[in-house]
Amino acid sequence: MTTIKTTCRHCGDVELRPADLALELDPTEESGSYRFNCPICGAEQRRPANARVVNVLLATGVAYEVKAPDLGPITVDEIDRFVYALDQEEDFWRQLASS
Numbered sequence: 147m148t149t150i151k152t153t154c155r156h157c158g159d160v161e162l163r164p165a166d167l168a169l170e171l172d173p174t175e176e177s178g179s180y181r182f183n184c185p186i187c188g189a190e191q192r193r194p195a196n197a198r199v200v201n202v203l204l205a206t207g208v209a210y211e212v213k214a215p216d217l218g219p220i221t222v223d224e225i226d227r228f229v230y231a232l233d234q235e236e237d238f239w240r241q242l243a244s245s
């Protein structure tokens with residue numbers, strides 16, 4: 147069975163199974179963070195994950211979720227681009243109706 151070595155700030159080195167971790171990915175970068183509950187003391191912790199760590203964790207079957215970055219309110223420019231994109235899509239309403 148795959149084990150993932152990491153460190154708990156209270157207990158030092160600990161070994162986790164893929165099911166013990168949850169990966170959070172930032173869609174704007176090739177990195178993210180992962181969180182886990184220490185198997186010894188139970189404390190929930192979070193660690194940054196660079197692209198290499200993300201790849202390793204995904205390869206071992208760790209569950210992940212994509213966290214949308216906080217981009218703030220929608221801007222007029224974004225609405226204009228959205229409307230333009232809708233205008234380019236002739237089948238938009240037909241696709242909507244068929245779903």
Ligand SMILES: [Zn+2]
Nearest residue numbers: 154157184187
């Ligand atoms: Zn611990």
